[in-house]
Amino acid sequence: MTHGLTIAFHGQNAANFRAGFERLIEPGHTVLDLSDDLSGPGEREAYARADVIVGIRLDDTLPAPAAARLFHAPAAGTDAIDTRRLPATTALCNCHGHEQAIAEYVFAALLQRHVPLAVADADLRQDRWTWWAGRPGALRSELGGQTLGLLGYGHIAQALAPRARAFGMRVHAANRSPVRDPQVHQAWSLTELTPFLAGLDVLVVTLPLTPQTQGLVNADLLSALPRGAWVINVGRGPVIDEAALHGALSSGHLGGAVIDTWYQYPNAERSTCAPSRLDFRTLPNVTMTPHMSGWTEGTVRRRQQTIADNIARLVRGHPLDHVVRAATPA
Incomplete structure (x- = not known):
């Protein structure tokens, strides 16, 4: 690995997949925890500079993820992610496992x-x-x-x-x-x-x-x-x-x-x-029931592994899995 990536877990939904994530990725990466509204000190700037964003939402209330090479939904649905706000060079991936x-x-x-x-x-x-x-x-x-x-x-x-x-x-x-x-x-x-x-x-x-x-x-x-x-x-x-x-x-x-x-x-x-x-x-x-059908410990583990595996592929230049929208080469 030539350099570590900055990986931002954005919002409460993404936080469900955060615990123990460092154990699934190679050392040298920086993992950030960002609030839903990015109201904390420096959070909006960190979001805009992150190499990888893990989250379920992208809209006009959020900064453009200008540096992101990968936007990874920790869920199957990506309907709350406005792909018009993603740079062409950013891949969008999702997770199954549910x-x-x-x-x-x-x-x-x-x-x-x-x-x-x-x-x-x-x-x-x-x-x-x-x-x-x-x-x-x-x-x-x-x-x-x-x-x-x-x-x-x-x-x-x-x-x-x-x-x-x-x-x-x-x-x-x-x-x-x-x-x-x-x-x-x-x-x-x-x-x-x-x-x-x-x-x-x-x-x-x-x-x-x-x-x-x-x-x-x-x-x-x-x-x-x-x-x-x-x-x-x-x-x-x-x-x-x-x-x-x-x-x-x-x-x-x-x-x-x-x-x-x-x-x-x-x-x-x-x-x-x-x-x-x-x-x-x-x-x-x-x-x-309150949208609970896929929410199990096993689902969380499998989705964490999917995200970690795609980060490893991104670093090595290998094709990503679960691609919703491919990145356009710079």
Whole structure:
């Protein structure tokens, strides 16, 4: 290594990946911890001079990262990073490593519909044998035999498909590019969503948020799902039209939804907020979680390693991994 890099972890989100980071990189680098608003002494200048920035946000409230050779999101989504503010010589990379955690979340959500352990436990503690084998009305449904639709076939969906097959589910997928995976029984393009949706018991949305995917799942497409189908959103909230989703749930067309990605989030101006401008919380057929599906110790470790590995590649002049936007040579 000819010289050490200055690596800036910007903001609270990036700070989650900071502990122990020096152990993953070669000696000689300087690692800085910068606040979200860069209000500390010298922080704005340090941000502008950093060789590597680890962060999830870049907008006009922040200095231009003029010296950055690499802007690394410690997450899969980069929709809050305004690439127009990145120098042409700055590469933008992201991280995955969350697909195993999200797959476990999705199957926890699916299984709780068919195996009501919590309800059975609560009832039996009150001497109610609600789910006793042989009791009239106690028969449960099974996850196996249902059809799971995966909207988007990236890292998350590719982790879900074999797990679904292991439970005996049929797996359908819709994706921008062709899907040729033996784990998938049938695949459609994103221009064929109506027939894709028509045969599903459960739709799992895994798409990132882009101008092309915002509001993609609208009222017409939700109505194409069979009555009683379920929706699980672990992609980005606005991929499903907010009002259309609320309407399909409140009308009873959808049997239910598990929503982990939302339309409103806390930020620097507000430490807490409702996750939507609409009142999902009063709907009895909705399970709400606070964007937690991929947030595990394993995810943090894997993403730290991805960032450290890319820093090593940058120093050695090797091609970077997980490139969202490549740098233009100076």
